Amino acid sequence: MTVINHFISGVETAGNGTDTKPVYNPATGAVTGELRLANRDDLDSTVAIAKKASETWGDVSLAKRTAVLFKFRELVASHVDELAALITAEHGKVLSDAKGEIGRGLEVIEFACGIPTLLKGEYSDQASTGIDVFSFREPVGVVAGIIPFNFPVMVPLWMAPMAIATGNAFILKPSHRVPSAAMLLAKLFKEAGLPDGVFQVLHGDREVVSGLLTHPDIDAISFVGSTPVAKHINEVGTAHGKRVQALGGAKNHAIILPDADLDNAADHVAAAAFGSAGQRCMAISVAVAVGDAADLLVKKVEERALAIKVKNGTEADADMGPVISPESKAFITKTVTEAEQAGAAMVVDGRDLVVPGHEEGFWVGPTVIDHVQTEMCAYTEEIFGPVLVVVRVEDLDEGIKLINANPYGNGTAIFTSSGAAARKFQRSVDVGMIGINVPLPVPVAYYSFGGWKASLFGDKHIYGPEGVSFYTRGKVITSRWPEANHASGASYNFPSN
Known part of the structure; x- marks a missing residue:
């Protein structure tokens, strides 16, 4: 029987939690693995590592970030068979379907590789006399991704490459039913050269989810799952000051x-x-x-x-x-x-x-x-x-x-x-x-995925342009460089042109 651990600060670790859950093969009903569940100490240490990593990763140049993502994309593409086998063993979907979900995930990695063009700001010269105005976007900080069982690779790849490309650290909480593919993704990120702590995997139950929603150093939550849980995620996360995108159910x-x-x-x-x-x-x-x-x-x-x-x-x-x-x-x-x-x-x-x-x-x-x-x-x-x-x-x-x-x-x-x-x-x-005349209208990676009404809580869809917006915050700078000994033109009136 396989024991599935966490991936924290660049290494596989058992953590401090003592609780476990069985992992099944749905086709046979047999227990194939034992999943270790994190406790509060594991959560706190993982978030602390992510926060520290985000402070340096956000300052890494766009060229270096994209170099890591290009390498990660090639590694995922070269491990499709291995990833698909893990998906089929724990989810049950046929291998061709598992490979299909990986392919859609690869599309988002490729989109994220173009992050230098996606993060370009705007510039207005001489908005007022001697004054220029420009904007740019910064990472939000630490993002937690909470994912469902049905797409163990595609949904993490809808989230993590976007969050990481934009300069954030990312903590993935997979479904306890399909944990193994997430561990392989973590190892491929490390092999691609991603610094330790920027992508981590933390397994757990409701205690871990609650901890992520309320932890003061988690800045944003990405969630995909059922509508009741999505609604709860949105309510609790936003009540604790977090940016939330929570994709719910469908009919x-x-x-x-x-x-x-x-x-x-x-x-x-x-x-x-x-x-x-x-x-x-x-x-x-x-x-x-x-x-x-x-x-x-x-x-x-x-x-x-x-x-x-x-x-x-x-x-x-x-x-x-x-x-x-x-x-x-x-x-x-x-x-x-x-x-x-x-x-x-x-x-x-x-x-x-x-x-x-x-x-x-x-x-x-x-x-x-x-x-x-x-x-x-x-x-x-x-x-x-x-x-x-x-x-x-x-x-x-x-x-x-x-x-x-x-x-x-x-x-x-x-x-x-x-x-x-x-x-x-x-x-x-x-x-x-x-x-x-198309039955599954899942948008390509350069659009964004998300529904209306009870299928989405929060105002940003996942991946694509809205994904870039969700994982970043905008800054607008009004700049003036007066010449020496030049009158300032300061006024007690509200500033205008």
């Missing part, structure tokens, strides 16, 4: 119009619903079938769901792996059962799936539920599993109204051949990220 809808290519729509809706066993905040969990599209769409999605190969993610032909835990499986099963009892139609039922040779794994098969009503738990809850619910509406206007009434506003999509319908949709929905 992502895809509207399918009768004029859409229904084979194309079914392909993409099925992939977006069942990829990674539906454990994505950008998964399509609601298919909004408009008018005559409904019956044929449901039939086509059913065919695709039944064809999905659910296996151990290490198998070459696997399309989908297990869910993360027995608790997750139980919640998914309970929610599907309640929908069935409330009158929804079971099209594909994955509740009793057994994978031969992996009977102790945490398996739920692709599930499709038709004729779902908006008051059903299958619609109101973020199931976070391989469940697609189908809601039928009469027209596009009803579909838009349905989406806007939902408390979440993370991502949405429309499948249509009508440019007019697509344009109406993109301008009318109260959602932060929109796909047009």
Whole structure:
């Protein structure tokens, strides 16, 4: 059994905490590791090291910072197979999917390598006689990143390269379910030449999270997770004077119009619903079938769901792996059962799936539920599993109204051949990220990722230009260099031009 430690001040260490948690392989149900949890002393020492490191790292030249990031990017790219194996072993997603998330993380590292152009300020010569005004941005100091289980590499790479490129120190608190990939990232940062203390990994439970939210030397919090926790993170963090970006949950809808290519729509809706066993905040969990599209769409999605190969993610032909835990499986099963009892139609039922040779794994098969009503738990809850619910509406206007009434506003999509319908949709929905004939509208690295409403707390999205803004603070300087023996022009009046 592997023992997973912390990474503090450039070295792997057991820390002072005595509590541990088991780490599972979801495909087999076996305990594969023992994770050491930090105590308050570990937290305080880690933050103190980060604070000291931030004071010097923020003064390092942009050229040297980017040199480290370029090297880190090459190291991550050369360790894709190793990182993917760690993800699959602890998360369960198939290897190709794990490699895909690493690829999206690499894009953000590449964006962060351009930090010299992203941190350029502005300059106004002769704003008033003999007076110049200019601006620049400085790092906030020490940033804590608290991440979910579903993207053990991509989400840290959405945060840490941006924070580090802009001159901050970064403390990563991974999910206790998927801790190993974070440790490899820490070692790759060190190999890339990052000074000790600028990137650290601290494992822990609620005590550590609470400590990060309230510690006086933590300046900013980046969080991705469920909406209730995101709301709590934002409230507690901001109450303690911290800058917070907290990305919450989702209930992502895809509207399918009768004029859409229904084979194309079914392909993409099925992939977006069942990829990674539906454990994505950008998964399509609601298919909004408009008018005559409904019956044929449901039939086509059913065919695709039944064809999905659910296996151990290490198998070459696997399309989908297990869910993360027995608790997750139980919640998914309970929610599907309640929908069935409330009158929804079971099209594909994955509740009793057994994978031969992996009977102790945490398996739920692709599930499709038709004729779902908006008051059903299958619609109101973020199931976070391989469940697609189908809601039928009469027209596009009803579909838009349905989406806007939902408390979440993370991502949405429309499948249509009508440019007019697509344009109406993109301008009318109260959602932060929109796909047009694209099921997973995750923005590329030079835009920013984030939703609206209950999917985001705080005013800055993650990575991209808003990520640069979040991890820095602006300064504006008004400068005058009077000539010797020149009248100052000082006045008791409020200064003006």
